[in-house]
Amino acid sequence: MGRLVDGVWTTQGYDTSATGGAFKREESRFRNWITPDGAPGPDGEGGFAAEPGRYHLYVSLACPWAHRTLIFRRLKGLDGMIGLSVVHWFMGDEGWTFAEAPGTIPDSVNGVRCLHELYTLAEPGATTRVTVPVLWDTQRRTLVSNESADIIRMLNSAFDGVGAREGDYYPEALREEIDGYNARIYDTLNNGVYKAGFATAQDKYDAAVAGVFETLDWLESHLAARRYLCGDRLTEADWRLFTTLLRFDAVYHGHFKCNLRRIADYPNLSGYLRDLYQHPGVRETCDFEHIKNHYYRSHDWINPSRVVPAGPVQDLDAPHGRARLGAPG
Numbered sequence: 001m002g003r004l005v006d007g008v009w010t011t012q013g014y015d016t017s018a019t020g021g022a023f024k025r026e027e028s029r030f031r032n033w034i035t036p037d038g039a040p041g042p043d044g045e046g047g048f049a050a051e052p053g054r055y056h057l058y059v060s061l062a063c064p065w066a067h068r069t070l071i072f073r074r075l076k077g078l079d080g081m082i083g084l085s086v087v088h089w090f091m092g093d094e095g096w097t098f099a100e101a102p103g104t105i106p107d108s109v110n111g112v113r114c115l116h117e118l119y120t121l122a123e124p125g126a127t128t129r130v131t132v133p134v135l136w137d138t139q140r141r142t143l144v145s146n147e148s149a150d151i152i153r154m155l156n157s158a159f160d161g162v163g164a165r166e167g168d169y170y171p172e173a174l175r176e177e178i179d180g181y182n183a184r185i186y187d188t189l190n191n192g193v194y195k196a197g198f199a200t201a202q203d204k205y206d207a208a209v210a211g212v213f214e215t216l217d218w219l220e221s222h223l224a225a226r227r228y229l230c231g232d233r234l235t236e237a238d239w240r241l242f243t244t245l246l247r248f249d250a251v252y253h254g255h256f257k258c259n260l261r262r263i264a265d266y267p268n269l270s271g272y273l274r275d276l277y278q279h280p281g282v283r284e285t286c287d288f289e290h291i292k293n294h295y296y297r298s299h300d301w302i303n304p305s306r307v308v309p310a311g312p313v314q315d316l317d318a319p320h321g322r323a324r325l326g327a328p329g
């Protein structure tokens with residue numbers, strides 16, 4: 001792995017020396033917005049109008065943050081409107097690449113070999129980590145956003161006037177509630193598993209794992225009487241949670257040492273996971289080959305042999321039994 005420094009690719013791992021062994025995620029560098037008419041987005045930046053065929057999404061099938069955006073592209077029926085490239089699952093010294101492998105899709109727009117080349121096309125002198133997902137504007141030939149939380153908001157509504165499928169996963173009336181779930185789940189679970197897995201000090205790992213399981217225990221009771229986080233209505237908060245739950249037993253439990261319990265040990269959470277997995281179009285966005293290979297083989301400082309475990313055996317197509325709690329949102 002590495003990062004760009006003044007536009008030059010440098011091989012460099014995560015540095016936890018300044019934080020006493022704690023993993024601290026870097027802020028995303030590109031935070032522009034696509035809006036229906038190109039007006040500024042929620043934080044004032046914008047200028048990118050929603051137009052079919054204009055934007056291209058770069059993802060990794062392994063990455064939970066990129067997976068959110070792939071799900072929203074699918075849910076909102078944007079597959080024909082927003083192009084897609086999929087990086088190879090291995091993230092080594094060159095970072096993400098477009099090396100060929102089952103499930104990858106080369107970069108048909110810019111023809112880059114490594115993802116960092118895309119970042120320097122957008123900003124030649126950039127100093128930044130080079131992450132997926134990336135939303136690219138083929139017209140201005142620049143990077144609109146590399147922040148998944150923003151990208152899913154754009155896909156949720158910006159293209160509604162140009163033919164996106166119906167469905168609002170961030171409805172006005174539930175925004176405060178959704179934001180509350182997102183904040184808690186991001187810090188202790190979505191990012192919490194990374195804080196546990198990448199910690200290089202016992203106390204930092206202990207604190208992160210405690211947060212992960214406190215949150216899973218809370219979710220287990222929260223979801224006992226509610227089909228989704230907000231009740232009957234399926235929202236953005238569910239999809240953000242889903243991509244972490246999907247990877248939990250296969251990767252975070254072993255590789256990131258989040259092993260007090262598995263999702264399979266939580267009846268409500270595991271039913272909820274299967275419910276979302278079986279939602280139309282979602283199963284096709286899930287790829288355990290990419291997921292397992294990426295984590296176990298890219299993070300050689302955690303798993304030096306790069307051997308990928310065989311399990312777990314799981315059947316996400318088994319009945320979820322959650323329809324009794326409410327209609328699909």
Ligand SMILES: N[C@@H](CCC(=O)N[C@@H](CS)C(=O)NCC(=O)O)C(=O)O
Nearest residue numbers: 063065129130131132133146147148
């Ligand atoms: N805040 C970003 C985080 C994205 C992110 O960290 N992606 C990981 C893959 S799971 C990545 O590309 N990491 C490369 C690196 O850190 O060098 C988002 O949600 O979009």
